[in-house]
Amino acid sequence: NAGVTQTPKFQVLKTGQSMTLQCAQDMNHNSMYWYRQDPGMGLRLIYYSASEGTTDKGEVPNGYNVSRLNKREFSLRLESAAPSQTSVYFCASSEARGISGYTFGSGTRLTVV
């Protein structure tokens, strides 16, 4: 099925550990995004990639890095996880940044203990 695939679906990390969240889309979309969702906070943008080869910071980029590996894949890395990064992470993609609908993945539920 066409869409956005995120892995893993669940992850528990210890404080200070690192990990990479993977995201891939098969719709030939130009733009990709990473959001985090916390209770009562809605979705907040971490990083985005307007097109292959470019990345930009969003509202809450501290503690994260991203890589746009190719047009299909956009990964999010936590170098040294902190409890404040406990959240649900969503990857999304779209034809164009703000003027078309986004397709979301099913999310990664991350707990940092």
Added chain:
Amino acid sequence: SQQGEEDPQALSIQEGENATMNCSYKTSINNLQWYRQNSGRGLVHLILIRSNEREKHSGRLRVTLDTSKKSSSLLITASRAADTASYFCATGGSNSGNTPLVFGKGTRLSVIA
């Protein structure tokens, strides 16, 4: 920071009734979008309305946009238990259309059978 603010935060109605959710935003926009999120799932794009449009329909959904008041409403007619979900408005684009979507905190809709 959130651009859109949904109102009410939570809404409970009987099956068959209409549900109305509102969204207010602060700055000029290129378009406004509505998304649905079922519990534990990713967001699903419902409808996009451009800044030069006043009303748009899609099945049982009706969206209005008033740019002078910086507000939008989502009406779901003849609601069903399956409409139970959180609904988010998202504003995008600014005038140039090159900024990522900013999401509100959402309205939790419960439709009681």
